Each structure stands twice: as C-alpha cells, then as structure tokens.
Amino acid sequence: MxxxxxxxxxxxxxxxxxxxxxxxxxxxxxxxxxxxxxxxxxxxxxxxxxxxxxxxxxxxxxxxxxxxxxxxxxxxxxxxxxxxxxxxxxxxxxxxxxxxxxxxxxxxxxxxxxxxxxxxxxxxxxxxxxxxxxxxxxxxxxxxxxxxxxxxxxxxxxxxxxxxxxxxxxxxxxxxxxxxxxxxxxxxxxxxxxxxxxxxxxxxxxxxxxxxxxxxxxxxxxxxxxxxxxxxxxxxxxxxxxxxxxxxxxEGGGHRLVAPDAAQPPAHLRPFLLDVPDIPRERTGHTDLYLPAAEGPRPAVVFVHGGPVSAEARPTPRDWPALTGYARYAAGQGVVGVTLDHRLYDVADYPLAAEDLDATLELVRADPRVDGQRIALWFFSGGGLLMADWLRQPPSWLRCLAASYPVLAPLPVLGPVDARFRPADAVPKAGALPLVITRVGRERPEIAATVEEFLTASRDCGAAVEVIDVPNAHHAFETIDLTPESRDAVHRGMRAVLDHLAV
Missing domain, CATH: 3.40.50.1820 (Alpha/Beta hydrolase fold, catalytic domain)
Structure with missing residues (x-):
C-alpha cells in the first residue's frame, strides 16, 4: 500500500x-x-x-x-x-x-x-x-x-x-x-x-x-x-x-533523463556546423567585432543570443561556437560580424538586455570601420522578444531583422514579461522592414505556437517576412543537427540578410 x-x-x-x-x-x-x-x-x-x-x-x-x-x-x-x-x-x-x-x-x-x-x-x-x-x-x-x-x-x-x-x-x-x-x-x-x-x-x-x-x-x-x-x-x-x-x-515508473556524456561537450559548446574562416575577434567591453578583410566602412550584422542564461554560465554566450560561427561566417562574406553578452539572466531582465543591445549598437555604429547606415540584427531563441523594440520603431539604418528558432511571445512557464516585449503586437508598425525567420520543424510546441502567432500578425498587416523552414531540425540546430538541410538553412539565412544589406 x-x-x-x-x-x-x-x-x-x-x-x-x-x-x-x-x-x-x-x-x-x-x-x-x-x-x-x-x-x-x-x-x-x-x-x-x-x-x-x-x-x-x-x-x-x-x-x-x-x-x-x-x-x-x-x-x-x-x-x-x-x-x-x-x-x-x-x-x-x-x-x-x-x-x-x-x-x-x-x-x-x-x-x-x-x-x-x-x-x-x-x-x-x-x-x-x-x-x-x-x-x-x-x-x-x-x-x-x-x-x-x-x-x-x-x-x-x-x-x-x-x-x-x-x-x-x-x-x-x-x-x-x-x-x-x-x-x-x-x-x-x-x-x-x-x-x-x-x-x-x-x-x-x-x-x-x-x-x-x-x-x-x-x-x-x-x-x-x-x-x-x-x-x-x-x-x-x-x-x-x-x-x-x-x-x-x-511504482518508480516514468521517463528518465539522459545524463550528459562526460566525453562530449554540452550541445551548445559543440562545433558549428560550417567550416568558417578563423577570424580573430576584437573585444571591447561586452561586445566582440569580427572584421572582414575589406577596405572601407562595411555593413554589420549583430548576433543577439537568447536566454535567460545564468549569470554564472561559462563560457559566456558570445563565446559559444554557434555565435562565433555566425560572426566569422559573416566576416568571411565581407561584413562586420558582432556578438555581445547581455544581461538576460531572468525574464525580468529583458529591459536590461535591451539596454545592453543599445549600447553595442552605439559602439558598433560609431566605429569608422562600420557603415553605420547598414546594420542588420539577428536574434536567437529567447532573444527574439527583443525584436519588439526594433519592429515598433525601426530606424533608417536598420536594413533587416532576422531571427532563428525564436521565441516570439512570452512563455508562461518562465513567468510574466514586460508587455513591451511582444513582437506580434509591434510588427504592424514595422512598415517595409525586411524580416527573415528561420523556423525549425522539431521545435517545442509552446515555442512553435509563438512563431505562428507572430507570422499570423505579420500576414494580417502585410509585413515583409521571409520564412526559411528547416523541417528536420531542432531548436539550436547549428551544433546538433549537422545535416545538409541544416547547413543549407544557415547559408540561405545569411544570403537573405546580406542581400538586404546589399552586399
């Protein structure tokens, strides 16, 4: 009994x-x-x-x-x-x-x-x-x-x-x-x-x-x-x-979790799925620049990590292989790749993360090696909620917003988020700003639902959205789904962003 x-x-x-x-x-x-x-x-x-x-x-x-x-x-x-x-x-x-x-x-x-x-x-x-x-x-x-x-x-x-x-x-x-x-x-x-x-x-x-x-x-x-x-x-x-x-x-029934293989790094620290140039970073504060071998001011793509991520996480997100891989890939294509660490440690921290992103953009646009009138922002996972500010009031220098497997509405399990960070509410004000969304077929249902909510709102207001589907890929696929389909999706996403930067 x-x-x-x-x-x-x-x-x-x-x-x-x-x-x-x-x-x-x-x-x-x-x-x-x-x-x-x-x-x-x-x-x-x-x-x-x-x-x-x-x-x-x-x-x-x-x-x-x-x-x-x-x-x-x-x-x-x-x-x-x-x-x-x-x-x-x-x-x-x-x-x-x-x-x-x-x-x-x-x-x-x-x-x-x-x-x-x-x-x-x-x-x-x-x-x-x-x-x-x-x-x-x-x-x-x-x-x-x-x-x-x-x-x-x-x-x-x-x-x-x-x-x-x-x-x-x-x-x-x-x-x-x-x-x-x-x-x-x-x-x-x-x-x-x-x-x-x-x-x-x-x-x-x-x-x-x-x-x-x-x-x-x-x-x-x-x-x-x-x-x-x-x-x-x-x-x-x-x-x-x-x-x-x-x-x-x-009775002891139920699903048992699988412990990480001690011989393997965690999924987010495994190698990026593409071979990219080994371009060194230039670090200033919480921002890293990956500079192309090109003359004159160049456009920039700022890659914004997701979260919440523990403040004690080491390495910090800007040193994760997926983020450094994207930044080096961008630099190899002739634009400045930018990564940053922001303070999204809890769902209450979205305003702090937005402040950190603003500071990075101010730093990047003031750099003489950057064409401050040609900037793209690329968000990942939980960072997707930060898109709302840029959809609501897109500046003239922002040429494109991209997001990969994004969270585009607050998830109830994480708790309430400031109402400011709801991309579906902000997208009607985006005007002609190009949007590139990479959607994975094996997404968690609760996240997939936020993407559908956003895409529905985008269609209703006629926003300029390009969707890149990766049917067999998971969330954060760049270090776990090393398939031709996944590689092609990264290439297509980068090409779309570079086209909007006119590179």
Missing part, C-alpha cells in the same frame, strides 16, 4: 485534491490531503505568526500520523508552493519517505524562500521589500488565476470552487528561507510537468544537455518524469489521469 500525502499550493486548501484522492482510494491507496495552517487548516488568532516552518510542521504531523507497516511507503506530493513544506518535512523524516513528487513546481534550494518561485517578477520585488513584516497576499479573483499558472482544461465549475475556497497566503510563508540539511537528497523523486504552461520533459533534458547545474541531480536513476497535456491544476482538469500518474510514480 502507498500512503499519498498531498500538499496544496498557494491560496488553496484540501478540496483541490478531492477527485484525485477519490480515484486513488478506489484502488486501495491511502490518501491524506494536508490542511495547511491559515489556508486550508485552522487559522490561529495570531495569523501573522504563520510561516514556512508552520506549514512544515503541518506536513510532519501527517507523516507522523501514518502508521509504519511492512511494504507501506509514503509519497509526498507538493503542488507549486507546496513543494517547500514537502521538502522541509522530508528533510526531517527522510527515513519515513519513499518518494517526493514535484507537481508543476519549482526546484527549491537550501536558504531560498518560496518567494523566488512567484511567477510575476514585479510582484516578487514588491513582496521582497516587505521582508520582516507581517501581512497576507490576497487570493486571486476568478479571472486572476492565470497569473499563477495556466488554467487550461479546468472546468468552469471547478474554477468557481477554486475561487470560492481560496484564502490569502500568509506573507511569512513566502519570505522565510527554506532550510535543508541534505538528509533527503538521495530520496527518489518524480517531476510531473504540465505542458500547457510551457514545461516539458524535452525542455528539462535540453537544460541538462546545456549543463545547467541545478538540473544535473535529476539525471540519477531514482528520478523520473511524467507529462500531462493540461494547465497548472491537473488535479482539477485531469483528475483520473493525474491519479494514474501518481500510482505509476509510486
């Missing part, structure tokens, strides 16, 4: 588990939905005393109430904020816990408060300023749940119940740091990812391949993953399917 201990997320109480719990008990499993103090459980007179430790104690009390019996295992399930008290309790009762299930939640670390997982950067900043104070975060209205996660698939009646039973979140539960000793670090784990919010097993695997340090722990044999085609509340939208996932997780 399995004893499932279900811990709800922010603003919610035990009712959210009702249908899933019923399906689990029908199969003979034991289910305990935890009523967290002040939200689903009793609200003490001194509500301002409720903090994360209070909720950890709530989970510990349920663990201690579950009788020990041969063959019985406890599975702790934490939904969004609920993973914080789950991990705190597992750390103190590691010998009692058989598995931890992360349900569409973050990856809490020792010393980090739950505030870090609040999806809205502006709200995070506001709440951080209240550290050390009392108070509550109001529960969402019916139309406000989307701010906290995708509501796709949740029936209207269930959304009504969710809203009616919602309670404010005690502020100290978000501001108190989680403290872990590491006692539960080796426990089996399962991640349940909800695709409608933009998360997927493929996305996590790519993060592992990328070398993201916090994800390497999930490549162990004791870690499994499941996906559900729904939003952030699968216990309301797909209760039967979610119950089956929990049963399979308890």
């Amino acid at each position: 399995t004893a499932f201990i279900l811990v709800p997320g922010m603003f919610t109480d035990t009712h959210v588990w009702r249908e899933t719990a019923a399906r689990l008990t029908e199969e003979g499993d034991e289910v305990h939905a935890v009523a967290l103090t002040g939200t689903g459980g009793p609200r003490p007179a001194a509500a301002d005393t409720i903090d994360l430790e209070t909720h950890i104690a709530d989970v510990l009390a349920v663990i201690d109430s579950v009788g020990a019996a041969p063959g019985r295992q406890i599975v702790l399930v934490g939904h969004d904020y609920g993973i914080h008290p789950v991990l705190g309790a597992a750390d103190r009762r590691a010998e009692r816990v058989g598995r931890i299930v992360y349900l569409d939640s973050g990856l809490p670390q020792d010393g980090v408060p739950a505030l870090a997982a609040v999806p809205d950067p502006a709200l995070r900043e506001q709440l951080a300023e209240r550290a050390g104070t009392d108070g509550e975060l109001p529960a969402p209205a019916r139309d406000g749940w989307q701010r906290w996660g995708s509501t796709e698939g949740v029936p209207d009646a269930a959304l009504d119940r969710l809203t009616a039973s919602a309670t404010p979140q005690p502020l100290r539960t978000l501001l108190q740091p989680l403290r872990l000793t590491g006692a539960a670090a080796s426990l089996p784990l399962t991640g349940v990812l909800c695709n409608a919010g933009g998360s997927s097993i493929e996305m996590v695997q790519r993060g592992v391949d990328f070398g993201e340090p916090t994800l390497q722990v999930f490549t162990g044999p004791q870690v499994t993953f499941f996906e559900l085609p729904t939003g952030h509340w699968p216990m309301l939208s797909l209760p039967a399917e979610f119950a089956e996932v929990l049963r399979r997780a308890a």
Whole structure:
C-alpha cells in the first residue's frame, strides 16, 4: 500500500485534491490531503505568526500520523508552493519517505524562500521589500488565476470552487528561507510537468544537455518524469489521469533523463556546423567585432543570443561556437560580424538586455570601420522578444531583422514579461522592414505556437517576412543537427540578410 500525502499550493486548501484522492482510494491507496495552517487548516488568532516552518510542521504531523507497516511507503506530493513544506518535512523524516513528487513546481534550494518561485517578477520585488513584516497576499479573483499558472482544461465549475475556497497566503510563508540539511537528497523523486504552461520533459533534458547545474541531480536513476497535456491544476482538469500518474510514480515508473556524456561537450559548446574562416575577434567591453578583410566602412550584422542564461554560465554566450560561427561566417562574406553578452539572466531582465543591445549598437555604429547606415540584427531563441523594440520603431539604418528558432511571445512557464516585449503586437508598425525567420520543424510546441502567432500578425498587416523552414531540425540546430538541410538553412539565412544589406 502507498500512503499519498498531498500538499496544496498557494491560496488553496484540501478540496483541490478531492477527485484525485477519490480515484486513488478506489484502488486501495491511502490518501491524506494536508490542511495547511491559515489556508486550508485552522487559522490561529495570531495569523501573522504563520510561516514556512508552520506549514512544515503541518506536513510532519501527517507523516507522523501514518502508521509504519511492512511494504507501506509514503509519497509526498507538493503542488507549486507546496513543494517547500514537502521538502522541509522530508528533510526531517527522510527515513519515513519513499518518494517526493514535484507537481508543476519549482526546484527549491537550501536558504531560498518560496518567494523566488512567484511567477510575476514585479510582484516578487514588491513582496521582497516587505521582508520582516507581517501581512497576507490576497487570493486571486476568478479571472486572476492565470497569473499563477495556466488554467487550461479546468472546468468552469471547478474554477468557481477554486475561487470560492481560496484564502490569502500568509506573507511569512513566502519570505522565510527554506532550510535543508541534505538528509533527503538521495530520496527518489518524480517531476510531473504540465505542458500547457510551457514545461516539458524535452525542455528539462535540453537544460541538462546545456549543463545547467541545478538540473544535473535529476539525471540519477531514482528520478523520473511524467507529462500531462493540461494547465497548472491537473488535479482539477485531469483528475483520473493525474491519479494514474501518481500510482505509476509510486511504482518508480516514468521517463528518465539522459545524463550528459562526460566525453562530449554540452550541445551548445559543440562545433558549428560550417567550416568558417578563423577570424580573430576584437573585444571591447561586452561586445566582440569580427572584421572582414575589406577596405572601407562595411555593413554589420549583430548576433543577439537568447536566454535567460545564468549569470554564472561559462563560457559566456558570445563565446559559444554557434555565435562565433555566425560572426566569422559573416566576416568571411565581407561584413562586420558582432556578438555581445547581455544581461538576460531572468525574464525580468529583458529591459536590461535591451539596454545592453543599445549600447553595442552605439559602439558598433560609431566605429569608422562600420557603415553605420547598414546594420542588420539577428536574434536567437529567447532573444527574439527583443525584436519588439526594433519592429515598433525601426530606424533608417536598420536594413533587416532576422531571427532563428525564436521565441516570439512570452512563455508562461518562465513567468510574466514586460508587455513591451511582444513582437506580434509591434510588427504592424514595422512598415517595409525586411524580416527573415528561420523556423525549425522539431521545435517545442509552446515555442512553435509563438512563431505562428507572430507570422499570423505579420500576414494580417502585410509585413515583409521571409520564412526559411528547416523541417528536420531542432531548436539550436547549428551544433546538433549537422545535416545538409541544416547547413543549407544557415547559408540561405545569411544570403537573405546580406542581400538586404546589399552586399
């Protein structure tokens, strides 16, 4: 027998588990939905005393109430904020816990408060300023749940119940740091990812391949993953399917990630797919120039990396083989290739990244070796949102915008982004500015949808868009899909950009 201990997320109480719990008990499993103090459980007179430790104690009390019996295992399930008290309790009762299930939640670390997982950067900043104070975060209205996660698939009646039973979140539960000793670090784990919010097993695997340090722990044999085609509340939208996932997780089922081959560099550090001239860079601040062997001021192509990328990533993006490969390729064709590092470390950092790009363009256009009236910008992946500024007010010297496998609308899984950075909203003002979009056939669905949204908006306003399709290529294909099709796409993209620069 399995004893499932279900811990709800922010603003919610035990009712959210009702249908899933019923399906689990029908199969003979034991289910305990935890009523967290002040939200689903009793609200003490001194509500301002409720903090994360209070909720950890709530989970510990349920663990201690579950009788020990041969063959019985406890599975702790934490939904969004609920993973914080789950991990705190597992750390103190590691010998009692058989598995931890992360349900569409973050990856809490020792010393980090739950505030870090609040999806809205502006709200995070506001709440951080209240550290050390009392108070509550109001529960969402019916139309406000989307701010906290995708509501796709949740029936209207269930959304009504969710809203009616919602309670404010005690502020100290978000501001108190989680403290872990590491006692539960080796426990089996399962991640349940909800695709409608933009998360997927493929996305996590790519993060592992990328070398993201916090994800390497999930490549162990004791870690499994499941996906559900729904939003952030699968216990309301797909209760039967979610119950089956929990049963399979308890049995150790699910997808296992592939650890990076220690003998191979991460995918983004593998060689560029083309042989390009070994042109040295000239570095100034956060900008690198690759200069052609040509007389007179030359046009320039500025290659803008994606993200968010960790501030600790080494090498930094301007030294990644794909970016240096494009820049050297451009220089070999007679134009100045430019790369830069910008500060897109978090989705809240798009304004900072835009400032860095502005600074690079000012530097490049002032260089006497550059024809400041003939500039192209080429964006990659998450850098695509930065296109919006240049679509909205294209200067006369900007001759072309290009984007490869771009993200062209904010992805819900990453959190809210400043409304300024929505290319589909800006493209009607682009006028005759030429656009070159390289679209990969094996794109993640959530990213592909943003490209389609942008292309639809472009067609509606008559924007000048050329689409280069690479049907069998993946996101960031230049170092992983070393095929004639991929090479041809890079050649075609470069040729299109150079034609608009009249080179």
